[in-house]
Amino acid sequence: MQRLRIDLIAAARPNFMKVAPLFHALHEQSWCRLRLVHTGQHYDENMSEAFFRDLKLPPPDLHLGVGSGSHAKQTANVMLAYEEACAADRPDLVVVVGDVNSTVACALVSTKLHIPVAHLEAGLRSGDRRMPEEINRLVTDTLADILWTPSPDADEHLAAEGVPPEKITRVGNIMIDSYELMRERIDAAGERRRLGLENRAYAVVTLHRPSNVDAAAPLTALVNQLIRMAVRLPLVFPVHPRTRKNLEAFGLWSKLANAPNLQVIEPLGYVDFMSLVCGAHLTITDSGGIQEETTYLGIPCLTLRTTTERPITITEGTNRLVTAAELLPALDEILAGRWPRGRKPQLWDGHTAARVAADIRRRLLGVPPRVAEATAVPVAANRRTLGNA
Structure with a gap:
């Protein structure tokens, strides 16, 4: 079986928390090799050895050291540094998470180098383009080859923007995986x-x-x-x-x-x-x-x-x-006890990372998911999730 080379991109503490469950789902799998990339977009004093130990993560394999700056400066510097990293050691898949400047920057680099890009937490929309994060979401989802969504509304947003349904898989909320990973602590x-x-x-x-x-x-x-x-x-x-x-x-x-x-x-x-x-x-x-x-x-x-x-x-x-x-x-x-109790949305269960890993194997290696992994929702196979059945 082909061994995929996968880059996991993170820019700051919240990104590493989202990446950690996926790292553990993929680490030591025989079919892939990981490179954990820290762009260094944000300095965070909480990014200590103890933080990585709590997440059970090793130090990043690659630190781009971009640092702070304006949105344009950060995005440009991440692009310059990550393009050089890809030229030196080209991955087969780049996984970006969330909506920070590093997310869109690495998606741009990968797309121009014809490296497949997957976006974890795709399809989120506030409708407010004054938010820099909203622009990053829109651009990243336009570029991405694989879009992993947390909820049906995210599927609907992507469908409304013309994203082909075969690119979309609803996998659940990765932050719930992060919470469960840290729950004992x-x-x-x-x-x-x-x-x-x-x-x-x-x-x-x-x-x-x-x-x-x-x-x-x-x-x-x-x-x-x-x-x-x-x-x-x-x-x-x-x-x-x-x-x-x-x-x-x-x-x-x-x-x-x-x-x-x-x-x-x-x-x-x-x-x-x-x-x-x-x-x-x-x-x-x-x-x-x-x-x-x-x-x-x-x-x-x-x-x-x-x-x-x-x-x-x-x-x-x-x-x-x-x-x-x-x-x-x-x-x-x-x-007064009159607040709605609510319910946990479908697939917010702590197993999102396993579904992402199964979707990578399905898409890039042609390996069908096992029964335990088959709860992910490929949107092409379930168009009712898009509200247009």
Whole structure:
């Protein structure tokens, strides 16, 4: 059997978390050889040896060392460095994940070198092209030869954009695999105890999107609402560096930090953060991943955005889009027990990586999936998932 050479591309901590389950599903398989590529797009102090040890990952095989910069500079530098890497050791398949600049950059390089590209988390759309991530998603999905989607809405987006159905396979949500990979560590973490939150109802807050934190008016409104919410329910708020900078610049930091029943803390790594989320009564966020994790865990989620690229967390899950003014009424609904319980979407089960591995073998080596791997949904074979049956 032919041995495929597969590059797994990651740019920062969240990418490595998505890549890790797939690495483990493919590592030491007789039919493939992996190269773990770190583009270095983001410096992350949490990218320590302990982080890789928690994910059971080796150090990256290749570090492109791109560093920070504007969107154009990062994308260009990743393209230059990755093209050189492919010229030196050409892979048979390039797997990109998510929606960062490195994702679209490596997809562009691979396509121009006629190397097949697969996109994990394909088809997500917010409908807001002011978000750089949305542009990256659109371009990557246009270029990709294989599109692995997490949910039926992602299939529908790709169909509406004219992507041939034979390119699409719904495999489920890779971040649920990541959570299950780390679950033992998460359950054992003592973050709730350290913060005095064990056996107490509380909410977790995260904010970092420009629309919420880069201007004084929306950030002030959110701070005022959070302080009012804390009267009803203790809040813990790991503050993103960007958010803290703006809180200080707008004269809001001391007001927030001194509010009763509201703990402002430093950013947390994934294990400690998820240990807080798992014990929370609800979450208040503008993040994408937390919408998915709370739906999986059945925890109410208030998302401070006007759109989401993960609508299944609303239609099937526990997530709702809210404005600052709607936070308190939503809290009343949750405390009264009137919040929708939701359900886990199909294929959000911790086995996405195995389905991806089976789809690679099917597509590139002609090996049919085993029974246990056959729960993936090839869209060409099930066009009803596209809503046009």
